[in-house]
Amino acid sequence: MPTKQMLVALLTLFVCPHLLFAAGTVSGKVTYTGTPARQKPIDMSKEPSCAKQHATPVTTETVVAGPNNALDNVVVYVSSGAPDDGQVPAQAVTYDQKGCQYIPHVQAMHVNQELKILNDDQTSHNIHPLAKVNREWNKSQPPGTPPLSEKFDKPEFIPVKCNVHPWMHGYFAVLTTNHYDVSKDGGDFKLPNLPPGKYTITAWHESYGTQTADVTITGNETKDVKFTFTAKPY
Amino acid sequence: MAKFFAITIIVIAIASAIPILLHTWVAPEDISTHGHMIDEQMSETMVEAGVSFLAAQLMLALFIWRFSNPRPGEKVKSFPGGARALVIGAVLLVGAEVLALGVFGVKAWANVYLTPPSTNAMPIQVQAGQFAFYFRYPGPDGKLGPIHPELINEGSQNFYGLDPEHDPDSRDDIVTAEMAIPVNKEVHLLMHAKDVGHSFFVRELRVQQDFVPGLDVSLHFTATKVGKYEIVCTQLCGLGHYNMKAYLEVLSPQDFDDWLKKQQAMQ
Numbered sequence: 001m002p003t004k005q006m007l008v009a010l011l012t013l014f015v016c017p018h019l020l021f022a023a024g025t026v027s028g029k030v031t032y033t034g035t036p037a038r039q040k041p042i043d044m045s046k047e048p049s050c051a052k053q054h055a056t057p058v059t060t061e062t063v064v065a066g067p068n069n070a071l072d073n074v075v076v077y078v079s080s081g082a083p084d085d086g087q088v089p090a091q092a093v094t095y096d097q098k099g100c101q102y103i104p105h106v107q108a109m110h111v112n113q114e115l116k117i118l119n120d121d122q123t124s125h126n127i128h129p130l131a132k133v134n135r136e137w138n139k140s141q142p143p144g145t146p147p148l149s150e151k152f153d154k155p156e157f158i159p160v161k162c163n164v165h166p167w168m169h170g171y172f173a174v175l176t177t178n179h180y181d182v183s184k185d186g187g188d189f190k191l192p193n194l195p196p197g198k199y200t201i202t203a204w205h206e207s208y209g210t211q212t213a214d215v216t217i218t219g220n221e222t223k224d225v226k227f228t229f230t231a232k233p234y
Numbered sequence: 235m236a237k238f239f240a241i242t243i244i245v246i247a248i249a250s251a252i253p254i255l256l257h258t259w260v261a262p263e264d265i266s267t268h269g270h271m272i273d274e275q276m277s278e279t280m281v282e283a284g285v286s287f288l289a290a291q292l293m294l295a296l297f298i299w300r301f302s303n304p305r306p307g308e309k310v311k312s313f314p315g316g317a318r319a320l321v322i323g324a325v326l327l328v329g330a331e332v333l334a335l336g337v338f339g340v341k342a343w344a345n346v347y348l349t350p351p352s353t354n355a356m357p358i359q360v361q362a363g364q365f366a367f368y369f370r371y372p373g374p375d376g377k378l379g380p381i382h383p384e385l386i387n388e389g390s391q392n393f394y395g396l397d398p399e400h401d402p403d404s405r406d407d408i409v410t411a412e413m414a415i416p417v418n419k420e421v422h423l424l425m426h427a428k429d430v431g432h433s434f435f436v437r438e439l440r441v442q443q444d445f446v447p448g449l450d451v452s453l454h455f456t457a458t459k460v461g462k463y464e465i466v467c468t469q470l471c472g473l474g475h476y477n478m479k480a481y482l483e484v485l486s487p488q489d490f491d492d493w494l495k496k497q498q499a500m501q
Contacts, residue, residue, distance in 0.1 A: 037390065040390070040391040040500065040501065041500045042391065043410065043411035043412060044411075045411060045412050045480075045481055046366060046411060046477075046479055046480055046481075047477075057500075060389065060390050060391050061389075062389055062390045123477070124474075124477070126473060126474065140473060159389070161388060161389075163364065163365070163472075163473060163474055164365055164473075164474040164477055165366075166363065166364075166365075166366050166368075166388045166393065167388060167391065169388060169389035206389075233399075234397075234398060234399040
């Protein structure tokens with residue numbers, strides 16, 4: 001019996017190797033239709049050490065649009081069918097406070113993955129993730145403080161604010177999968193290494209909500225998925 | 235020992251009076267129309283409190299010097315009428331002093347707080363929240379749009395919770411993080427707090443007024459000198475209190491118009 005199974009496996013390997021080692025990719029672009037809200041310049045005059053880091057005032061980031069209606073900062077992830085549930089990456093993700101801004105504006109991570117929070121400014125920050133499902137906390141971080149190490153144990157999209165600088169805003173996307181990407185450089189995203197199977201891909205944007213798409217990967221292929229959000233001027 | 239103590243008291247009392255008499259620490263320049271009254275009241279209070287302080291210290295030193303070691307057989311005399319008459323006399327004297335300061339001081343205070351602003355005073359709204367001030371100018375229509383607290387969203391810089399989609403009055407409102415005012419023009423400040431108690435303090439304007447959550451507080455003043463000044467929160471309001479400040483720019487009318495146009499373009 002084991003011999004027969006091995007033979008089948010060997011046969012499969014020779015005849016159609018992509019079924020064993022196949023890894024498909026879902027990639028695409030996030031765009032919007034309509035007129036997005038104008039992003040307002042941020043006046044940081046109360047914090048001169050930050051204001052002087054920006055030659056032109058930075059703007060809000062509730063909608064970061066690119067050329068050809070591209071939409072950045074959209075979290076695209078496999079919401080169902082992901083093969084790696086429960087595998088927490090050993091590598092930490094980092095969230096930087098620099099020039100009184102959160103970099104990146106949206107940071108995605110796996111549940112229980114280490115999150116390192118840096119303060120690269122000459123001023124104190126007080127990072128405050130407004131979690132509803134996870135435990136809510138806020139921590140002060142004076143300049144020169146070593147990175148804070150945190151993690152979230154439940155999936156949630158968490159708005160993040162600074163208690164000292166009201167204009168600082170960002171998001172944590174805590175997910176139960178490692179197959180995620182945050183659209184950037186013109187709304188592009190890519191989810192590689194997906195074995196054959198049926199997946200639901202979800203795209204989440206802080207102002208425009210979520211959209212889903214069903215994708216079936218059959219082998220070594222790249223599936224193109226497009227998400228289009230409806231933008232509102234207010 | 236008692237004589238040494240008496241001398242020490244006199245030395246400390248005189249040493250602490252010297253920097254005040256020499257005006258070592260002077261108040262920052264007054265840039266408001268009402269500030270001189272506040273300053274006069276302050277110096278009057280300082281003189282009266284200072285004279286009382288020195289007199290009390292000298293008396294204390296004198297009594298210690300004279301009565302700490304009674305001469306043999308000396309009988310300590312008591313004040314005519316006993317301690318009761320002395321205490322009543324002291325309470326009346328101090329009471330009259332405090333009352334007089336209050337009666338004269340109310341003039342300065344009432345001029346700021348109990349008079350209505352003139353009809354052509356420029357309205358500016360200021361909102362204090364942990365830990366920043368935000369200012370709102372009504373724009374060309376002269377009307378401030380209504381506030382919807384549930385719409386407050388700092389991520390999109392909607393600090394006031396305005397709804398320009400549905401409220402036409404809000405569309406031209408100008409919200410800023412810095413306060414600019416034209417020189418020699420009366421400003422009517424409409425103050426409210428977003429969360430806890432705060433305070434609006436500009437040393438040079440001689441203006442210090444608390445924000446009380448739930449109350450709309452009103453204040454008016456006229457700045458008389460162009461310059462850049464600091465607005466600080468002087469009511470301990472939480473962890474970031476030390477960093478709660480904004481800048482006040484007093485500008486010429488032309489510069490102010492330019493500033494306002496620039497701010498409007500950025501809305």
